[in-house]
Amino acid sequence: MRVYQFTEQPYYPAWNDHAGSLRVNLLNRKCDPRTAADLFHRYYDEWQIADELGLDIMLNEHHQTATCMSSTVVVGLSVLSRITKNARLLVLGYPIGHRPDPLRVAEELSTIDVISRGRLDMGFIKGVPYEFPASNQNPVAVMDRFWEALDFIIKAMTTHDQMFNWEGEYFHYRQVNVWPRVWQEPHPPIWTTTGSTTQARILGERGYVMATLGSGYNTRPLYDAYRRGHLAKWGKAPGPDRFAYLGLVAVANDKDEARKRGDLVAGYLRSSSIVHVPFRNPPGFLSPEDNARLLRGQTPPRSYTKDRRVIDMRSASVEDLIAAGILFCGTPDEVYAQTVDFCEYCGGMGNLLMMGHAGFLTPEQTVDNLSLFAREVYPRLKAWQQPDAAQIGAEAVAAEKPATARQSVRAGDLVDATITAN
Amino acid sequence: MSLTMETATPSLTVNETRIDMIERGTGRPLLFLHAENGIEPALAAIEALAKGARVIAPTHPGFGRSELPKGMRSVDDLSYFYLDLLDQLDLRDVAVVGVSLGAWLVAEIAVKSTQRLSKLIMANAVGVKVGDRENRDIVDIFALTEKEFIDIAYCDPAAGTRDYKALPDAEVLAAARAREATARLAWNPYFHNPRLKSRLHRIRIPTLFLWGTHDRMLSEAYGRAYCAMIPGARFETLDRAGHFPHQEQPKAFAEKVLSFLGGK
Numbered sequence: 001m002r003v004y005q006f007t008e009q010p011y012y013p014a015w016n017d018h019a020g021s022l023r024v025n026l027l028n029r030k031c032d033p034r035t036a037a038d039l040f041h042r043y044y045d046e047w048q049i050a051d052e053l054g055l056d057i058m059l060n061e062h063h064q065t066a067t068c069m070s071s072t073v074v075v076g077l078s079v080l081s082r083i084t085k086n087a088r089l090l091v092l093g094y095p096i097g098h099r100p101d102p103l104r105v106a107e108e109l110s111t112i113d114v115i116s117r118g119r120l121d122m123g124f125i126k127g128v129p130y131e132f133p134a135s136n137q138n139p140v141a142v143m144d145r146f147w148e149a150l151d152f153i154i155k156a157m158t159t160h161d162q163m164f165n166w167e168g169e170y171f172h173y174r175q176v177n178v179w180p181r182v183w184q185e186p187h188p189p190i191w192t193t194t195g196s197t198t199q200a201r202i203l204g205e206r207g208y209v210m211a212t213l214g215s216g217y218n219t220r221p222l223y224d225a226y227r228r229g230h231l232a233k234w235g236k237a238p239g240p241d242r243f244a245y246l247g248l249v250a251v252a253n254d255k256d257e258a259r260k261r262g263d264l265v266a267g268y269l270r271s272s273s274i275v276h277v278p279f280r281n282p283p284g285f286l287s288p289e290d291n292a293r294l295l296r297g298q299t300p301p302r303s304y305t306k307d308r309r310v311i312d313m314r315s316a317s318v319e320d321l322i323a324a325g326i327l328f329c330g331t332p333d334e335v336y337a338q339t340v341d342f343c344e345y346c347g348g349m350g351n352l353l354m355m356g357h358a359g360f361l362t363p364e365q366t367v368d369n370l371s372l373f374a375r376e377v378y379p380r381l382k383a384w385q386q387p388d389a390a391q392i393g394a395e396a397v398a399a400e401k402p403a404t405a406r407q408s409v410r411a412g413d414l415v416d417a418t419i420t421a422n
Numbered sequence: 423m424s425l426t427m428e429t430a431t432p433s434l435t436v437n438e439t440r441i442d443m444i445e446r447g448t449g450r451p452l453l454f455l456h457a458e459n460g461i462e463p464a465l466a467a468i469e470a471l472a473k474g475a476r477v478i479a480p481t482h483p484g485f486g487r488s489e490l491p492k493g494m495r496s497v498d499d500l501s502y503f504y505l506d507l508l509d510q511l512d513l514r515d516v517a518v519v520g521v522s523l524g525a526w527l528v529a530e531i532a533v534k535s536t537q538r539l540s541k542l543i544m545a546n547a548v549g550v551k552v553g554d555r556e557n558r559d560i561v562d563i564f565a566l567t568e569k570e571f572i573d574i575a576y577c578d579p580a581a582g583t584r585d586y587k588a589l590p591d592a593e594v595l596a597a598a599r600a601r602e603a604t605a606r607l608a609w610n611p612y613f614h615n616p617r618l619k620s621r622l623h624r625i626r627i628p629t630l631f632l633w634g635t636h637d638r639m640l641s642e643a644y645g646r647a648y649c650a651m652i653p654g655a656r657f658e659t660l661d662r663a664g665h666f667p668h669q670e671q672p673k674a675f676a677e678k679v680l681s682f683l684g685g686k
Contacts, residue, residue, distance in 0.1 A: 133565060140606040141495075169493070278565050283605035291598035295586040 001343075001350055001381045004058035004090050005050035005370060006246070007357040008268065009043045009076075011036060014066035015267070015359065021276040023065040023130050036069060044079055046357060046366055051084040053374035058090040058353050063098075063134040067271050074108045081116035089116055092123030092191055092211060092244075092353070097142040098135035102149040103173055106156035110182045118183035123191035123211065124150055130279035140284030145170045150190075157187040191244065197225035204229025204238065211244035211353060214269075214313050216325040217304045219245065219346055224396035227347075237393025240350030240386040245342070248327040249354045251335050251372045261369060262318045262329035267359025269326070273314040306345070332376030339377070340384055347392040352381070431487070434480065436507045441488035442481040447472030450540075450683065452517045453508070454479040455524030457666055458604040460596050461486055463582075464521070467668035470676030475517065475683065480507065482527075484603035486596045497523070497549070497607050498615060501530035508538045515540040517683050521668050522546050523604065526613070529652075532629075533621040542625065543679050545632040546640060546665050548613040550622070552647045560613045561639045564605065575665040577636035582666070622651040629655040630682045634663030634670065656682075 014030045015022065047057050059076045062068035070076050073091040080089055089112070099105055113120040126146040132139040148170050155164065156178045166173040182188060191209040194200050203210045204226035212219055223243055230238040248268065250261035281294070293299075301310045305323040313326050321327035325342045328335045343349045356373065357366040434443040442461070446468055452475035456464045461481045471477045483503060484490035494500060504527065508516065516539050520528035526549030528542050553559050563571050572582040586594050631649040633642055642659070649657045658678060663670040 133562075136610050138605065138609040140602055140609065276565070278567050278570075282564060283609075284602040288595055288598040288602055291601070292591070292595045295594050295598060297587060 001240075001352060001384065001386075002056055002088070003352045003354050003373070003378055003381070004056040004088070004244075005047065005357075006058040006060075006353050006355050007043055007046070007366075008060065008062070008068040008355075009040065009070045010268075010271070010359060011039065011066040011069050012267075012271075012359050015271055018066070018274065021274060021279075022067050022271055023062070023275040024134055024279050025276050026064070026066055028064075030066065040069065042363055043357075044083065046363065046370070047080060047087075048083055049367055050356075050370055050374075051087040053370055054086070054378070055354075055370065055374055056088040056090065057084065058092055060092055061095065062128065063131045067268075074112070077109075077112045077120070078115070081112050081119065084116075084119075086119075088119050088121055090121035090123055090191065090353075092121075093125030093193060094123065095127030095131070095135075096124050096149040096153070097126030097146040098131060098137050099149065100137075102152045102171055103156060103176065103178075105149070106153045106178050109153075109188065110157060110178050110180055113183045113188050114180045116183075118188075120184070120188040121191055121209075122188045123193070123209075124153075125193055129282050129285045130275050132282045132285070133279055138284070139282040142285070154187060154190075157182045194222065197221055200225035201229035204231075204242075205233040207234065207238070207242070209242055209244055209351065211246060211351070213246035213353075214303060214326055215245075216313075217306050217308070217345065219325070219349075223346055223349075224399065227393045227396040228400055231393050231397060237389045237396075239389045240343075240348035243346065243349045244351035244353055245346070245349050246353040246355065247325070247339075247342075248321070248329070248358065249335065249352075249356050249369065249373060250327065250329040251332055251369055251377065253331060253372065255331055255334075258330045258334070259318050261361060261365055262321070262327050264361045264365070265329075265355060265358045266316075266318060266321055266327060268355060269313050269321075270315070271359065306341075332372055335373070336377050336380050339381060343384075344387060347396070348386040348389060350386065431481075434507070434510075436503060436510055437491065439483055439489045439491045439503070441483055442486050444468065444477075444479045446477045446479070447475055449475050450515065450517065451475070451513050452477050452519060452679075452683070453504075453513070455504070455518065455520035455527045456482065456485070457520075457522040457524050457668075458600060458608070459582075459666065459669075460600040462593060462596060463666060463669040466672035467675050470672045471519070471679060473676070474680035478511070478513070480504075482524075482603065484606060485600050487592070490603070495606060496615070497526050497530050500527055500607065501534060504531050505534060514538055517541045517543065517679075519543040519679055520545065520547070522548055522665060523608065523613075525549070526615075526618075529618060529622065529625070530615065532625045532627070533618065536625065536627050539627055541627060541683060542629040543632060543682060544629065545660075545667055545675070546634050546637050547631065547645065547648055548608070548640065549615060550619045550648050550651065551611075551614050551616060552644050558612070559640070559644050562612070563639060564609070571639075574638035577634065577662050577664045577670055581670045619651060623653060625652050625655075628682075630678075631655055631657045632667060632675065632678055633657065633659045634665060634667035635659045635661055636664040639665045 018026050061070045061073045126142045148168050163175045163177045193211045200222045210226050248265045250265050252258035303311050303313045303324045311320045311324050328338045356370050431442045433440050468477050468479050481488045518528050525544035525547030528544050572579045576582040629652050633645045649655045660667040668675045
């Protein structure tokens, strides 16, 4: 198992001073650049510690928000590719559905791959719903735009002996020839996220690493759909390294201190949902059928505990978040047991995207959290034997139900959309 | 109201795209192009117009149950679809009436060809940029809740309020499709085509701008400026109506339209 340390690099000082929206329309007057500088340096310091502790690193970007100061992953990747030594650098995700220029994306990421000497993992997402007003890309048909951008980026990174031309539906280029050439052949690993079984199957066919967030004890159907797609296309079951799960993590030697930290880290879930209502579900982001259900007031259950209780992760207690597999929290023994239990439920899961810092967790608490995890939990997770992939894959195929009426796509077919859409 | 979405709606196939299309009344042909809220809110106006014309009222591709052709992404694309429809039905001396997004469509059709057209009526029309680059002419409706939108779009908010829990499935789905179809056409550039303004001089047939005076999504000043871009176009107002005057005042709307068609 690999573990990636993740923070959204929040500007948490603004979290208690907003008028109902932390995103898009929270005016930047609330941002003191001196405080922001201190925070950025702190977050990079903590990632450097994570690197020294043997953890990998994940970062992301959001726009016009106090929940995440990183507005372009390229800046973070640039800093980290220089100041870290061993950690893999996962961007999850790069919102190429919003980006006007995928050639620029290919150039940036190729450069990062070279500077980091092949440590880049490229997670691409279409982009979160509430940031379409910020990018002004049309949210309608954004997945078409996403796939064309991704196909272009892969071609740009894998074409070395001739230039090529691209005149697609959304993007036009001539004489494409990206310098520098990527370090990892044929290209850095591709990751993406989903909350829909239809999409999960497609990702299995493509063989990308599939990540989910907040899917808790609803994760297995997504993984099994991926397994079926992978088996159908490649004739073999995907290993656990094809699956990633973003979990909040709070470890402490003392049980009560761990719960306190868990509550602070859960501030991420609570703050993420604070967004001006009309921005939560832009037109075309969900299908008309799903939007019709929403108009009727039907919202899909958000998260389940292992014993099938429905919880709302935006407001759930620490104990419920633990029960739902959204937060791994407690002493090192507890966190190890919770994580293994969840991975077994998943049928194997090889990449824990560990939100080891969020919100008001102090630097001291964060470093202690990361250190304890790296020393007391991580070695045991690495030693833990994942379920047999071939057997799990065969079970997934055997359990496939005949196609019924079109399944409702969960609002959250992106990392953060799981929290805020609906 | 004698029409509902529940009745079997006749359809028409243009360039392999099937759309719903209703026809009412007899006499001179009148093509009615609905607004961004779809055909359902226009049914009363269509009935009223049918008292004095043969009303042909298609549901735009991507709205209601009408199919969406691959690649149709702009009102410009949509205007070619309707030029083909006019050819296919071999309509001549057609009056074209549109509201809001439908009125933008009227202009996009007419700048290309008025060969089959007699008169144009554009109600609370969007489609051009009037103000400067840092001031929006049209309120960003996608930054509003539905209630906030209804409050600025209607003279009487009750006229625009819908109880989705009580409506038939087809209408709720149509509402969802209408929102998506509108954004597909009008998200960016926002409810206008930057090229259209420089083409409006090509419209040389009688044109009437109708304006629901309680529209707070668009200003009357915007409407008057737009009207002035079309040679000889006339501007009239409708009281006790907002952005969708055909919906709030269907009879007065139809009277104004039919009177204009009568040549007065």
